[in-house]
Amino acid sequence: MSTDTRVAIITGGSRGIGRQSAERLAADGFAVVINYAGNEVQAAEAVAAITDKGGQAIAVRGDVAELDDMTAVFDAAESTFGGVDVVVHAGGTMYLSPLAELDLDRLDRMHRTNIRGTFVVDQQAAKRVRSGGAIINFSTSVLGLAIPGYSAYAATKGAVEAMTLILARELRGRDITVNAVAPGPTATALFFDGKDEETIARMAAQPPLERLGTPDDIAEVISFLAGPSRWVNGQVLRANGGII
Numbered sequence: 001m002s003t004d005t006r007v008a009i010i011t012g013g014s015r016g017i018g019r020q021s022a023e024r025l026a027a028d029g030f031a032v033v034i035n036y037a038g039n040e041v042q043a044a045e046a047v048a049a050i051t052d053k054g055g056q057a058i059a060v061r062g063d064v065a066e067l068d069d070m071t072a073v074f075d076a077a078e079s080t081f082g083g084v085d086v087v088v089h090a091g092g093t094m095y096l097s098p099l100a101e102l103d104l105d106r107l108d109r110m111h112r113t114n115i116r117g118t119f120v121v122d123q124q125a126a127k128r129v130r131s132g133g134a135i136i137n138f139s140t141s142v143l144g145l146a147i148p149g150y151s152a153y154a155a156t157k158g159a160v161e162a163m164t165l166i167l168a169r170e171l172r173g174r175d176i177t178v179n180a181v182a183p184g185p186t187a188t189a190l191f192f193d194g195k196d197e198e199t200i201a202r203m204a205a206q207p208p209l210e211r212l213g214t215p216d217d218i219a220e221v222i223s224f225l226a227g228p229s230r231w232v233n234g235q236v237l238r239a240n241g242g243i244i
Contacts, residue, residue: 005029005030005031005056005081005082006029006030006031006085006086007030007031007032007033007077007081007082007083007084007085007086008022008025008030008031008032008033008084008085008086008087008088008226009032009033009035009073009074009077009084009086009087009088009125010022010025010032010033010034010035010088010090011035011064011073011087011088011089011090011091011117011121012035012036012037012064012089012090012091012092013032013033013034013035013036013043013046013059013088013090014034014036014039014042014043014045014046014059015039015042015046015188015189016090016188016189016190016215017090017138017183017186017188017215017218017219018034018088018090018091019034019042019046019049019215020215020216020218020219021088021090021215021218021219021222021223022034022046022050022057022088023046023049023050023219024216024219024220024222024223025086025088025222025223025226026050026053026055026056026057027053027055028223028226028227030085030086030226031055031056031057031080031081032050032055032056032057032058033057033058033059033060033073033076033077033080033081034046034047034057034058034059034060035059035060035061035062035064035070035073035091036059036060036061036062037061037062037063037064037091038061040059040061043059043061044059046059047059056081058076058080060072060073060076063117064089064091064113064117064118064120064121065112065113065116065117065120066120067120067123070120070121070124071124073124074124074125074128078128083128083130084125084128084129084130084133085129085130085132085133085134086129086133086134086135086136086226087121087122087124087125087129087133087134087135087136088136088222088226089117089118089121089122089125089135089136089137089138090138091113091117091121092113092114092117092138092190093109093110093113093114094110094153094190094193095107095109095110095152095153096149096150096153096194097149097152098148098149098151099151099152102151102152106152107152110152110153110156111156114153114156114157114159114160115156115159115160118137118159118160118163119163122135122137122163122164122167122178126167126170126171126176129176131174131175131176132175132176132230133175133176133177134176134177134178134179134225134226135167135176135177135178135179136178136179136180136181136222136225136226137160137163137164137178137179137180137181138157138160138180138181138182138183139157139158139160139161139164139180139181139182139236140153140154140157140182140183141182141183141184141238141239141240141243142154142157143157143158143161143182144238144244145243157182160180161180161182161236164178164179164180164234164236165178165234165236168233168234169234177225177229177230177232177233177234178233178234179225179232179233179234179235179236179237180235180236180237181218181221181222181225181236181237181239182236182237182238182239182240183213183218183239183240184206184207184213184238184239184240184241184243185203185204185206185207185212185213185240186212186213186214186215186217186218187212187213187214187215188215191212200212206241206243207240207241207242207243208241208242209241209242211241213239213240213241217239217241218239221237221239225237
C-alpha cells in the first residue's frame with residue numbers, strides 16, 4: 001500500500017453510525033480497522049462492503065474497556081497498514097430508565113463501556129496517533145435536552161465530553177485534533193430499542209428539519225473532523241438538525 005495512505009480505527013464499526021463512518025472514511029481513501037465487540041458476521045459484512053468497492057479494511061474483535069484488547073486493535077492497525085491517523089470511538093451502550101428505577105448493574109455496564117471504554121481507547125490513541133491526526137469521541141445531544149429517562153446515559157456522556165476537551169489540551173504541540181460528536185435522535189438500532197411508535201414520532205418532530213438523523217448524516221461530520229477540519233479542536237459538535 002502507498003505510504004501516503006491514512007489509517008483509521010473505528011470502534012463499534014460493525015453497525016449503525018460506526019459502520020457508516022467506516023464506509024465513509026474508506027470512501028475518503030482511508031484504510032480502515034473495524035473494531036467490534038461480538039458480532040463477527042456483521043463485522044465481516046462491514047469489511048466486505050468496503051473491500052468490494054476497492055477499499056482496504058480489516059476487522060478486529062475487542063472490548064473497548066479492556067486495555068489488552070484495545071492494544072491489540074492498535075497493534076493490528078500498525079502491523080497491517082503502517083500506523084494510525086484517525087480514531088473514531090463509536091462503541092457504546094445505552095439503557096433508558098428514570099433515575100429512581102434504573103438497575104445498578106445496567107448503570108455499571110454503561111460506566112464500564114462508555115466511560116472506561118472511552119478512557120482506554122483515548123489513552124491508546126493519545127500514544128499512537130500520528131502527527132496530523134484526529135481523535136473523535138461520541139457524546140449525545142441529550143446532555144443539553146435533559147430528557148427524562150436518560151439520566152444515567154447522559155451522565156456517562158458528560159464524562160466523555162470532559163475527557164475530550166481536556167485531552168485536546170494535553171496533546172498541545174502534537175498536531176492532533178480531539179473532538180466529540182453529539183448526535184441528536186438518529187435512526188439506528190440503539191435508538192429504536194425500547195421505544196414505541198409515538199415516542200419515535202415525537203422525537204423525529206423535534207428538529208426544525210422534522211426528521212430523525214441518519215447514520216449518513218453523522219458520517220459526514222466524522223469525515224469532516226477526520227479530514228479537512230484542522231482548525232476545529234477541543235469542541236463538541238452537536239449534530240442534531242437544530243434541536244435546541
